[in-house]
Amino acid sequence: EAGVTQFPSHSVIEKGQTVTLRCDPISGHDNLYWYRRVMGKEIKFLLHFVKESKQDESGMPNNRFLAERTGGTYSTLKVQPAELEDSGVYFCASSQDAVLAGGFLWQFFGPGTRLTVL
């Protein structure tokens, strides 16, 4: 079974440019999450999808960030325009339906995308 995959692994862009990160969850996982770690600090929650619907986007920092999950499969996270403070590692995770998994939150994480904004 393939794990959560993310593309690209690294991205270096200039301030003001646009970047799109992609996440492919584990097949069959309806829940998809985005997290990010900025400047070696703690990993923080950004948002959560159930299938194609956003369930919780309370962690999205501002309107320069747009997450989509069309068709309920892979997800993209677009940053437009990118700012210096957006540099960090963006993690994606997925999990099965909470009810099927006994109400537990077993999140499987991808390798992350390291974003550097110059």
Add this chain to the structure above:
Amino acid sequence: AQSVTQLGSHVSVSEGALVLLRCNYSSSVPPYLFWYVQYPNQGLQLLLKYTTGATLVKGINGFEAEFKKSETSFHLTKPSAHMSDAAEYFCAVKRSARQLTFGSGTQLTVLP
């Protein structure tokens, strides 16, 4: 609200020595606690988890953690460090059905 504090952003141990990574939590409800590890150039991998039941939890690669409610701690230990254990370790608590709250991470260096 749930939160996690990891004491020590960097820990160095000699190969063969005890590994002890500290994690204290704050939770208004019985916590679900996790330790994740990130090896260089890899993703976050679940080491072990505590939900209910036995307070001593065994994980992969010889790691274990003990849930101590009285001390609000969930420290990670391994009796004998191996070079391959060098990585960054994250403690996390389930904040809600949808969110994990992570600590700031501890970088473990294993010295030959």
